[in-house]
Amino acid sequence: MAEEVKLLKTWSSAFGLRVVWALKLKGIPYEAIDEDLSNKSALLLQYNPVHKKIPVLVHNGNPISESLVILEYIDETWKQNPILPQDPLHRARERFWAKFNDEKLLPSAWGAFTKEGKDREEAMAATMENLKFVEEELKGKKFFNGEKIGLVDLVFGWLANLISIFEEVTGFNIVGDGYPLLSAWMQEFSELPVIKDTWPPRDKMIIKYQALYDKYHPAK
Amino acid sequence: MAEEVKLLKTWSSAFGLRVVWALKLKGIPYEAIDEDLSNKSALLLQYNPVHKKIPVLVHNGNPISESLVILEYIDETWKQNPILPQDPLHRARERFWAKFNDEKLLPSAWGAFTKEGKDREEAMAATMENLKFVEEELKGKKFFNGEKIGLVDLVFGWLANLISIFEEVTGFNIVGDGYPLLSAWMQEFSELPVIKDTWPPRDKMIIKYQALYDKYHPAK
Structure with missing residues (x-):
């Protein structure tokens, strides 16, 4: 059967990009549909009525929402170039850090970018604290999953892209020299052809x- | 090898209970360690330094945190009585609703319970709206996964337990007659021996x- 794969995304969303990367790593051709989130398409509202958010993967007419759910779906549907390891314990660890990114690290960094005054200071401190866990997790590894990129690399991928943009726009120093393993990873990751x-x-x-x-x- | 399975939980947590249910469904003996969250044990802080939260499953010395991650681990480690279906699309749907519970439904209900004034009204309206999606998802099914309970039933399980307690304590009517399929499910679910x-x-x-x-x- 001819596969029909569509991806509703935006040109800049980190949540959309991780799905793009997964599809490219698997070598799956797809049709990209860029959404304007200020004027959501009927297709997006039909396919993701609960969250009304991108990304949505549409595979042979079946919509799948929520980027982490999509990444697992892609890995289970197309087996080549696995995103998750085989061992249940390693899989659990990858899922743990993916959740950590979406529920702790990314919200703290977003807070540091958007809040003001004391709230911003707290969000910045939380971001630094969260990045320490990431740094720790990279000890002795090239990528989070070892020698090849996997789920956690895809999910943390926004760091390699956005942190320096945050820094340029805000004038704050976030990663600096304090996270040498993370800095090295950001470099390695951003030089991968699929990412570039x-x-x-x-x-x-x-x-x-x-x-x-x-x-x-x-x-003011 | 003799399995060593420990579960750090509390007597009342919905996040702990879903793991208890999964272990019971699989027939896995485990040692329950009830935590006092006002005085967290050294073991909890050692096993879950990132979130410092229960539940933590410790399998042969390896700690796994985050209840949804634990449920997937249990399903991948002990294959009997599957929690997730085989088909990738169905698996994605189960994961979607599990995330929906933890990120939308449960927080909205918690807001309705804890907030005051206009914030409470908004949280209550969001809860009702979220429950409509749940009601819709139950159409034509006995359990969320069909004839047998699965991931979504375990994750939505707190509804069958807590909603009536919320109602009794607050005096609010939440489920009432407005969600007949959900009411029937709550009944079915709570009568299962493993739940009872x-x-x-x-x-x-x-x-x-x-x-x-x-x-x-x-x-006041």
């Missing part, structure tokens, strides 16, 4: 994040 | 939740 080819253009990202920053921190 | 045997005592739960309610809504 799909990275959103830096100048466009700076414009987007500068506008967001100005929205959250209007001139 | 592990249900926390209702009188103790009422005392716990009354005290929590009084803490969040002190007399």
Whole structure:
């Protein structure tokens, strides 16, 4: 049967990008449908009525939402170039860190970017604390899963892209010299061809994040 | 090899209970270690340094944290009485609803229980809206996964236990007659022997939740 694979995403979303990377790693051709989140398509509302969010993967007409759920689906559907290891304990560890990214690290960094005053300081401290766990997890490894990238690399991938944009827009130093293993990983990860080819253009990202920053921190 | 299975939990936590149910369904003997969350044990802090939360499953010395991660681990480690179906699309659907519970439904209900005024009204409206999705998902099914209970039943299990306690403590009507399929499921689910045997005592739960309610809504 001819496969029909569509991906509803945006040009810049970290949640969409991780799915793009997974499909590219597996070598699955797909049709990309870029959504305008300020004017959501009927397709997006039909396919993800609960969250009304991207990404949505549509495989032979069946929609799958929530990026971590999509990554597991992709790994179970197309077996080549596994994203998750075989061993249940290692799989649990990967899932743990993926959840950690989405529920702790990313929200803390977003807080540091959007909040003000004491709330911002707290969010920044939480981000630094969370990054320490990431640094610890990289000890003795090239990628989070060992020699090849896997689920955790895809999920932490936004760090390699966004942190330096956050730093440029806010003027804050986030990673700096304090996280040498993470810095090395960011370098390795961003040089992978599959990542390089799909990275959103830096100048466009700076414009987007500068506008967001100005929205959250209007001139007094 | 003799298996060593320990579970750090509390007597009342919904996140701990779903792991208890999974272990019982699989017929895995385990040692239960009840934590006092106001005075966390050295073991809990050692095994889950990131979140410092229960449940933690310790299998042959290896700790696994985060209840949804634990449920997947249990299903992959002990194959009998599967918690997840085989088909990738069905698996994705189960994972989607499990995440929906933890990230939308449970937080909205908790907000309805703990907040006041307009915030409470909003949380209550969100809870009702979220329960509509649950009701819809039960159409034509006895359990969420069909004829036998699976991941989504375990994750939504707290509804069958806590909703009536919330209702008794707050005086609010939450499920009432508006969700007939959910009401029928709550009945079916709570009558399963594995659930009945592990249900926390209702009188103790009422005392716990009354005290929590009084803490969040002190007399003016």
